[in-house]
Structure formats: C-alpha cells, structure tokens
Amino acid sequence: MKSLFKVLAVTAVALIVFLVMDNNPDEDHLVTANTSSSTVLHKTELSITSEEPSSTPSEGMNEIAGNVTNSQIDTTIRENRVEENKLEWRKVTPEFKEFMELSNKPLMSIADKDRLAQLMYETKLVDASRKILLKDVNEKELDLVQERQRLDSIEYLTTLLVGKYNSPLLDSAKQLALDALYHDNVKPEQNLDLRRSLVGDKVELGMVLAVYHADAWESYKTNAPYSEKHAKLVEYIDQLALVKADQLSSNALKLAQRLKKIKEG
Known part of the structure; x- marks a missing residue:
C-alpha cells in the first residue's frame, strides 16, 4: 500500500x-x-x-x-x-476480560460457573459499564476500540438484566439501561457508522428491557422526549421484542414438552 x-x-x-x-x-x-x-x-x-x-x-x-x-x-x-x-477491537475490554472469557467458554466447570455467578455481584463492573455507556461521544467518526468497550459493557449489563443469576445489582442495571437510553449521544454531525453503532446500543438495551422488564420499558416510552426519530426507535424495539418474546415462549414450550417426555419415561 x-x-x-x-x-x-x-x-x-x-x-x-x-x-x-x-x-x-x-x-x-x-x-x-x-x-x-x-x-x-x-x-x-x-x-x-x-x-x-x-x-x-x-x-x-x-x-x-x-x-x-x-x-x-x-x-x-x-x-x-x-x-x-x-x-485493538479484537481485544476484550480489560474490566470485562474475566467475564467475557467465562461466559464464552463452550464447556464450563463447576468452578467456572461459580465464578461467573460471583461476577454478577461485582459492583465495579456495573460502575465500569456506567462510565463507558454514559460517556460523552465527542468523536465524529466510529472508533472501533470505544465500540468494543460499549459492546462488552452491554453484554455484561444484559446478562444481569435477563435475571438468570438473581443478582442484587438488578435494579442498578435497570436504571443504567434507562440512563443509557436517555443519554443523548447521537449527533447529526457524526458519520453514519458511528450513529448506527450508538443507535444499535440503544436498540439492544431497549429490547432487553422490553422483554424482561416491561415496567421499565413502559416508563421510558412514557417519559422520553418525543420526536419522530424517537417514535421510530420505540416502534422498532417493540417489534424486535415481540419476536424475541415469541422465541422465548416457543423455546420454553419445547423444553417443557421434552421434560414431560423424559418424566413419562
């Protein structure tokens, strides 16, 4: 070159x-x-x-x-x-390195599962997510390193929000997701790649709230400042949430049927 x-x-x-x-x-x-x-x-x-x-x-x-x-x-x-x-984008954000390595393991030992559950109690990881997701975006072009930081933060946050680990940090995670949705970090002077990335973050967080925490999602839809773009975003997230909810219901039904067959022998 x-x-x-x-x-x-x-x-x-x-x-x-x-x-x-x-x-x-x-x-x-x-x-x-x-x-x-x-x-x-x-x-x-x-x-x-x-x-x-x-x-x-x-x-x-x-x-x-x-x-x-x-x-x-x-x-x-x-x-x-x-x-x-x-x-650098291929490298995990240092604060979430252990979490990402454990959650991406194809085969987890009992010790791995216990440690991953412990990470759901780590206040410092929620604080790191807050610092990254609520940061002012002054750049006009997409920075892949910062995008990776946001993705890792959202991965941790959504794991908390799904509720699998019954973490005491769940309420903090819900509030942080709402704060990130309210955070006005998408600007017209940013290039298309950066705006897509930032809107994608909001879609991811909005969808997990809509599926698992409908009260928080309804609160956001009611209280967020109205605009045509906001209305389109909410409509899009609602559509994705319906699809996701249907998938979860279907999976739950299949699991119940499988367990029933196993029980019946």
Whole structure:
C-alpha cells in the first residue's frame, strides 16, 4: 500500500510539473532561443528575470511535491490508525476480560460457573459499564476500540438484566439501561457508522428491557422526549421484542414438552 501511494504521489507530481512547464510561455521562449541564437537567448533571459515572478518553477515544484507528500502521509497515518483499531477491537475490554472469557467458554466447570455467578455481584463492573455507556461521544467518526468497550459493557449489563443469576445489582442495571437510553449521544454531525453503532446500543438495551422488564420499558416510552426519530426507535424495539418474546415462549414450550417426555419415561 505504501509503495502504491509512493507511485501515485510521484506520478501526480510529474504530471502536474509537466503541465506547468508545458504551459509556461517563458520556458517556451527559452527553448526556442536556445535553438536559434545566443543573442535571442540573452534577451529572453533578461525578460524572464525582469518580470520578478512570485515563485520560481522549482519553488512551485517543491510546493506541489510537499502538498502531495503531506496528503500521502495523512492518508497513511489514517490507514495505520484504522488497522490498529481493528487489532485493538479484537481485544476484550480489560474490566470485562474475566467475564467475557467465562461466559464464552463452550464447556464450563463447576468452578467456572461459580465464578461467573460471583461476577454478577461485582459492583465495579456495573460502575465500569456506567462510565463507558454514559460517556460523552465527542468523536465524529466510529472508533472501533470505544465500540468494543460499549459492546462488552452491554453484554455484561444484559446478562444481569435477563435475571438468570438473581443478582442484587438488578435494579442498578435497570436504571443504567434507562440512563443509557436517555443519554443523548447521537449527533447529526457524526458519520453514519458511528450513529448506527450508538443507535444499535440503544436498540439492544431497549429490547432487553422490553422483554424482561416491561415496567421499565413502559416508563421510558412514557417519559422520553418525543420526536419522530424517537417514535421510530420505540416502534422498532417493540417489534424486535415481540419476536424475541415469541422465541422465548416457543423455546420454553419445547423444553417443557421434552421434560414431560423424559418424566413419562
């Protein structure tokens, strides 16, 4: 990629310089004079130096080359930063490292299950989620590292909200989910990728509230400032919640039928 930029930069400079030199009438005179007589050459040199141009061709070439090189460097730095972010995105947020490793284990020992249950009692993880999800977003473009932090926070928060572990932090988790929904962090000046990411966070939290904590979800729908975008968001979450609730009911029914068959022998 760097070699490609180098080729493009050199080609661009060469092309621009060629056009500049080709359209320079003084240079034409100089070439013509050089092929005719020394007298004309002398007159041409005098006429060129007497005009006192604002910049010489060599200065113009340097300026053009400098602009292209700066653009090349900026682009390269930007691409390197994106690649670094992609690598960092694969890394779990430090605060949630143990939680993510345990919850993603395909086979968990009894000790693993006990430790995962203990993490549902960790106030510091709720505090970390609050710090990440309620943070002001001042960037205008999507930062993959910060997106990963939000995803890990939401993963922990939704695990609490589902209620599987009967955690005493459930009320704190519900309030944090509501605060994150109310948090006005989606701005028109942000690019599309960033806005999609932030709205996706709200959809995820809204859906888990709608499915597992209908009272909190209804509270949000009633108290949140109304706008067309807000109405569309609520409608979309409600639709997803209905689908999710149907899936859960179907799974519960299948499980009950399976247990009944096992019991009957």
